[in-house]
Amino acid sequence: MKRKIQALALATLTSTAALFSSSAQAVEIEYWQYFFDARVAAMEQLIEGFEAENPDITVKMTHFPYADYRTKVAAAIPAGEGPDVVQLFYGWLNDYKEAKLIQPLPASEFPVDQIDKDFFPMVQAMKEGDNYWALPTAVRSLALFYNERLFDEAGVENPPETLDELVETAKKLTKVDGAGNITQVGITAGMNAQDHHWFREVLVRQMGGDPYKDDYKTVNYNTEAGQKALEYYVGLAKDEKVTSFGFMDEPQAAFKAGRAGMHIDGSFRIGSLEDTRGLKWGVAELPAGPDGTKSNYSSYWVNAITSKAEGEKYDAAVKFMTYITSDEAMQIWLDTVGELPAKPSVGMTEENANNEIFGPFIRGLEYAHTTIFVNESAQRQAMMDMVSRMDIEGQSAADSIAIAAEEEQKILDEYYAK
Amino acid sequence: MTFYRNLTIKQKQIVWAWAFLALPVLFYGLIRFYPTGTAFLISFQEWNLLGARTWTGLDNYIKLWNDPVFWKVFKNTFAYLLIGTPVSLVLSFIIAYHLDKLRFMHGFLRMLYFLPFMTSAVAMAWVWRWFYQDVPIGLFNNLLASVGIAQISFLNSTTNALPAVLAPAVWAGLGFQVIIFMAGLRAIPISYYEAAKIDGVGWWTVLTQITLPLLKPTMVFIVVFSSIGFLRIFDHVFNMTTNNPGGPLNSTKPLVLMIYDTAFNGFNMGYAAAQTVVLFMILLIVSLLQLRLLRSE
Known part of the structure; x- marks a missing residue:
């Protein structure tokens, strides 16, 4: 007033x-x-x-x-x-x-x-x-949020700077109960949040790929690089067991509740984390790829x-x-x-x-890319389904990424055909 | 005025009848039929809400026919109907039948059954969504884990997700159906039961020969009503799966959610309208069929 x-x-x-x-x-x-x-x-x-x-x-x-x-x-x-x-x-x-x-x-x-x-x-x-x-x-843009309390508890001093370090750090931060159920994840995972951007513009590029061609009109991640990126990503849950898809319903909820060591999210999350009582957190740049490539999504x-x-x-x-x-x-x-x-x-x-x-x-x-979406929610859905097929149905990375690429290409083609 | 004075009484009655009917007619015309008609029109057009509408003939329908997601969604929609309606019908009848015989705390129990019906579907869906989570926050899985049983993926599963989403929807509708059934039971003349008692008939015969046949109109109403409800299921699914609407892998997606997604995330209004027309047709056919089947004899 x-x-x-x-x-x-x-x-x-x-x-x-x-x-x-x-x-x-x-x-x-x-x-x-x-x-x-x-x-x-x-x-x-x-x-x-x-x-x-x-x-x-x-x-x-x-x-x-x-x-x-x-x-x-x-x-x-x-x-x-x-x-x-x-x-x-x-x-x-x-x-x-x-x-x-x-x-x-x-x-x-x-x-x-x-x-x-x-x-x-x-x-x-x-x-x-x-x-x-x-x-x-x-x-x-995106960055890696980390929980300082959990880092101290696990004796980790610095946030990871490379993808390999990310896995190692996440292992130290993961907690499992007697039955083998994860009760605290090393890093959150879920394509529904910001991970689909992390996958597209960061992981694929860091594995040596280029996610799109022709001004984002052609899908280009159905390659060896894309497969490697997907294997790395789903591997966090399946092989390394440092995370679980849908853990505590939403990645940001798990991080906010102090049940996740690390969490990749956008700058818009800062405001809601600032008001969280009892949460001590820090921010680091996204980890670099195997050859030192840095990338980000904006x-x-x-x-x-x-x-x-x-x-x-x-x-x-x-x-x-x-x-x-x-x-x-x-x-x-x-x-x-x-x-x-x-x-x-x-x-x-x-x-x-x-x-x-x-x-x-x-x-x-400085090194961020911006995906040109034609229908962000449908294109995100293709990413979510890609992970679900591997997570729930046990499909191989190669098959799953091929289907995802085909689905997303269809969305792009339909839009640009108009 | 002279025009009105020259009318016969019968004609005057008609004029007045229409004068009073004008409001509902206008209301239905403007609020119901006009948008419905427009939806039919848009289903033959292409429109992204921003630009001009262009005619595309049957393109939207052909696309729908060839869309594998649509067929998956179609199957889901009928799964909701074919599981939801009979289950809720049987459950609500059993509850109503026994509640009707009960005197002790009758009102309180009836209130308990009715309460979920009055609760907001959104709030309920979110609470159930948390019930279904994995450890450490899911109620059901925490219980299982505490007695040493492996976790069950309720929502993150292509087979369990649909029944898991349906369960709270059935539970929410139960209260209403119980009330309707109880009203139906009360409406059966007591003299039939007395006659049966004098003849010394067993409870099963009473149930199948007197109660159920006389409840037929009630059942017709409930079946039609709940079928329409399950065919249009949306809020439970949407709120329990907002992270992956209708997922995982479209295994819980009903037609209404597909329409919503096409219209307000894809901004593809023509395609969404075509889906709406299909939904309208399904609703129409199912309702007509049920009325026909259940009313015959």
């Missing part, structure tokens, strides 16, 4: 200021995002800062529950209603572009070569030809200008986009939401890159 009043007061102030300023006409643009407490708070702060710099523009933010987001956006923009600047998941860009809901960012304000240079490399997925279509304020939400914005609203929207992709905005976003800056100039500052918690995530961004 207080914020609202503040915003109202500010809006009144700015509009009064606009009235008295000689010629400037107040322009109001609308910004839409889905509802997530910290994001809304951060955006309110950004809008305040933007309006202070541009007294002739006001920004009205509207937010919706995640579930309604797409339908509302789709209904509003073609009707000439709704947002001038809109937030969307990077994986939706194609759909929004094809439905003509968004327009390219002007090359004059957002020159391609400049952005290529300024942003972390995975943002280049948002580029087509001479224009960028959308840009993130913040990005997310995903992000982007902002784009909708096709509805025209004339002075378009100009205002461009200014707003410039502001929310500035260094200043990224630092605010990191401090408020805990999401990582999308530019090395902010992320790789001494303070941020060496931050105990954010550091490993930010350093991971």
Whole structure:
């Protein structure tokens, strides 16, 4: 409520200021995002800062529950209603572009070569030809969370730096009851969480493969490298017995409850772990592969200008986009939401890159890849089924990965055939 | 106004009847039939919620026919129906039959049976989901482990998962069916039982010759009602398997979950609409068949 009043007061102030300023006409643009407490708070702060710099523009933010987001956006923009600047998941860009809901960012304000240079490399997925279509304020990446108490108890000093060390460390952390049932896992496992990203973009690459070809239009993990990666991953449960799929229902639940020594998850998990009583945890970069290859997966939400914005609203929207992709905005976003800056100039500052918690995530961004999904949940399902076939039905890695590759290729083909 | 004055009484009655009927007609037209009709239309189109809809003819149906997941899901849906309906029918009848004879704490027991029906399916599914986990958190497996029996994979199994998901769904619906059965039992005139008593007939004959035949309308209602429920099962499955919706390996996925997934994760509205039309047809055929079979004679 207080914020609202503040915003109202500010809006009144700015509009009064606009009235008295000689010629400037107040322009109001609308910004839409889905509802997530910290994001809304951060955006309110950004809008305040933007309006202070541009007294002739006001920004009205509207937010919706995640579930309604797409339908509302789709209904509003073609009707000439709704947002001038809109937030969307990077994986939706194609759909929004094809439905003509968004327009390219002007090359004059957002020159391609400049952005290529300024942003972390995975943002280049948002580029087509001479224009960028959308840009993130913040990005997310993966890292290895570890339970410091369990590490101390097992006498492990440092988090593992390679995949082999990961197995050794996990063995020390695993506990088994008299009947041989696992009661504490060395590392959590489950393709339903972040592991399918770890498998695709990290393990496959570390075993010498390249998970996709042709701009993520062709599946390429049905190779020796892919098999090795899958054997390593499922082997954690089947051969090394340092984990169990579905242990304590969800990987993050097991880690939160202190029943898992290590856990691979995204930077967005930091917030929920911070509030956990009695849990002492640390973060490390993902372990490197046998030949030292490091890799990571990054995903992000982007902002784009909708096709509805025209004339002075378009100009205002461009200014707003410039502001929310500035260094200043990224630092605010990191401090408020805990999401990582999308530019090395902010992320790789001494303070941020060496931050105990954010550091490993930010350093991971330098070598992160972004999978271009066409239907993330269906593509994740293919990964889950791949593991289930081996876990439950005892299929071989070679057979299982072949089926998964075929299934995922079908999803990609269907999408790109349209 | 003169127009109305010139009408005959009969015509005026009709005008008034329609005036009162207008609201439900409008409601059904707008809230029920219009979206249903649109769903039929969309099933012949391609639409991702964002762009324009394009006509694709029978493509969605052909794709459905050739989709192995659909056939797996089809089988699951009927497994829910064919296991769920008879089991819940027999169980609820046995409970109602005995509860009806019981006087001691009758109301309290009836409340206990009815309670799960009033509980939110989501909350119930989550509690059962935790019951089914492996050690160290699963109630059932912890019990098994404490007496030295090997763990059972309830949900992480292609064979056990469907019955495991179905069990709480049956249990949740039981209370309602028990109440309906008890009402049916109470409605049977006591004089039949008295006549049987005088004739000295055994309880089995009473049950099969008097009680069951006279309960037929009740059973028709319960069978149709619970069949529709099991064919449309969603919340129990979805909430017990959110980590791997309908899994593992689609072994618990019912048609409604496939529709949901196609529509709101795949944003493939045309294909989802085609699945909905198929579900509609199945519901229609099953209900008609049951009415026919159970009502004959």
